[in-house]
Amino acid sequence: MLGKQAIFFHQGDYHSKLRRLVLRAFTPESVKNIIPDIESIAVDSLRSWENRLINTFQEMKIFTFNVALLSIFGKDEVLYREDLKKCYYILEKGYNSMPINLPGTLFHKSMKARKELAQILAKILALRRESNKEEHNDLLASFMEEKEGLSDEQIADNIIGVIFAARDTTASVLTWIMKYLAENPTVLQAVTEEQEGIMKAKDDKPLTWADTKKMPITSRVIQETLRVASILSFTFREAVEDVEFEGYLIPKGWKVLPLFRNIHHSPDNFSEPEKFDPSRFEVAPKPNTFMPFGNGTHSCPGNELAKLEILVLIHHMTTKYRWSTVGPQNEIHYAPFALPQNGLPVRLFPKKQS
Template sequence: MGALLLFLCLLAPFVLACAARGRRRRAAAPACGKALPLPPGSMGWPYVGETFQLYSSKNPNVFFARKQNRYGPIFKTHILGCPCVMVSSPEAARFVLVTQAHLFKPTFPASKERMLGPQAIFFQQGDYHAHLRRLVSRAFSPEAIRASVPAIEAIALRSLRSWDGQLVNTFQEMKLYALNVALLSIFGEEEMRYIEELKQCYLTLEKGYNSMPVNLPGTLFHKAMKARKRLGDIVAHIISARRERQRGSDLLASFLDDREALTDAQIADNVIGVIFAARDTTASVLTWMVKFLGDHPSVLKAVIDEQEEIARSKRSPDAPLTWADTRRMRMTSRVIQETMRVASILSFTFREAVEDVEYQGYLIPKGWKVLPLFRNIHHSPDHFPCPEKFDPSRFEVAPKPNTFMPFGNGTHSCPGNELAKLEMLVLFHHLATKYRWSTSKSESGVQFGPFALPLNGLPMTFTRKD
């Protein structure tokens, strides 16, 4: 209950802002009625809506499932101070995220924009967003990242050595691994002298990310904003040094291309934003993979067999992995896909209607939030039989279009998905071939904050096999 109250307190500014905007919209609305009806559903109490119902259970997904069962694949509700339309069909998700994406803009609390940087890719639409997406996609394409395998492997091996024989918080260790890979992919290996200070500043920023946005000395938000300023200074120094020499092939080099005409402030906002995007989601999937493989010995054995076969094919036991090796990890890739489906780290995403929109005879009013419910789609028995069962073999056949969206969909889908999959494959090659792991005696379960995670970050002991 304490965690619930804290979470609701953290949401208070977002709730108040949405409520204020809602009052302005109602005041500005014309007196005449709308020809189209709103989607079915209920709106709950004034201002708070159904927020308490959403978070009264330990699993917020129960709220969405109940609503869908009662009202169907499109329904209205009122949560976090905002009127919302939830959509839980592949067709509706495609409508919002792909075919009519220009009618729905990404939306975040203003405090988040201040922390990450208002010119970061997440907050953009139109030509500027398309320009940024092209630059990020260019740096994180398979062609660009294939040469990074040895460097990512070195980070994985260092991480595993530090866990050996220790009881660790799996999620926290996976976050550190993902952060190190992100910094490598953004700055390359030449800027490592700045990395430790940059990392510490980022960790301070992260601690304040979900805090109350009160910028007073001593508060987490104030400390986070100071760390954000220092992060900007460090990135600016790196940019200045990089401009004076050969650019390289990392993300920073892509941003610094003379033809792209990005300002230093734009580059800094997007570098910090990419660090944020690359960390928690990848770490969450890796944590769930450890959990699911530990719970399913036959699947773990298949992964070990596959990875040991790749290890035996190398010229020597110490020979590094190659991009070609990762393309042979078909079973492990299916485990990654099934982990992302079952865990559905991103249960939904927020959009906001930029004008009145009609969908299947219903009105989605301008300013309303629209939430495609990824988890509901991923757990639909219509698309995935026995959806609660962990079964990687279901991905031996490609899923139907728009039924599997772990990285989102459309122009705002994750442009770093290939890098994320690569770092998972590299880590699990060495984890499966060199280590065994066992859970602590802690209580099993799931926690939400905001991503779904094994309880307490999955305390685990990793031990080298030899």
């Protein structure tokens, strides 16, 4: 469904090239230029949630989807947003469906949407080539460089793959952050004071990259959320050679599942691992004990963008709004990422209201 040429399904030279292209578009130098646009998306999103009961996860998915499109297509994304959204929303419903490609089935509808999505992307590529005199610094421009020699199919597969990777995972993290802040008023107060200090210092001017580097408390909250919630519980890997691990032989070709949740919740690595305690990250964790974005050559190349959009949303959320969760929140649901019960129903109110 994502496409056979997507970065997730490869290793070796092709994977290395794709990873380099994605990293180039998502370096701090690149993403800091779109902070004003991310901020605009965050402000509009929060405003649309005011004074109503929302499903936090579903609303966060809309926010992260729009940021993903911005990072891929730059400011041109507004031209294609609705068409891309319509097809992608149908496609994603089939990710966990039975692969029965018969008319009327969810899988069939999703595959049809996948073809339509590829057609839209082909049009976008054609339009971008016609306007090649314009300079672009987005992911699409990185993929389209002639010297890289990527085909339209490879570009389309990897754009869809990036949307998949950038959307639900980051939306899940933001959902858990809202839950943990609501349940830990002392932590929420510390984050709010930090963000209000930044807001006062910038005097209503747009956020900058330098501002996001003045958020140590907020950054620790993000780290602790990534540890406790462990959105990426495990990943699929394959032994590329014989490996001996703690006396066991893992033969070449065997499938391996690194269990990040077990690592993050091990008392050997973190004391009282079930407790939400951002202060534990005042000291850097030991190597290979904290891997929310994976590790090695297959680690997430978009982690800088993910952290940036989370910081921007938290800034406006804590300085301008208050919220309360609705209903019981004592269960974890998997869809397939770990989520609070029912997607965390929340009521959000502007602070200026009584």
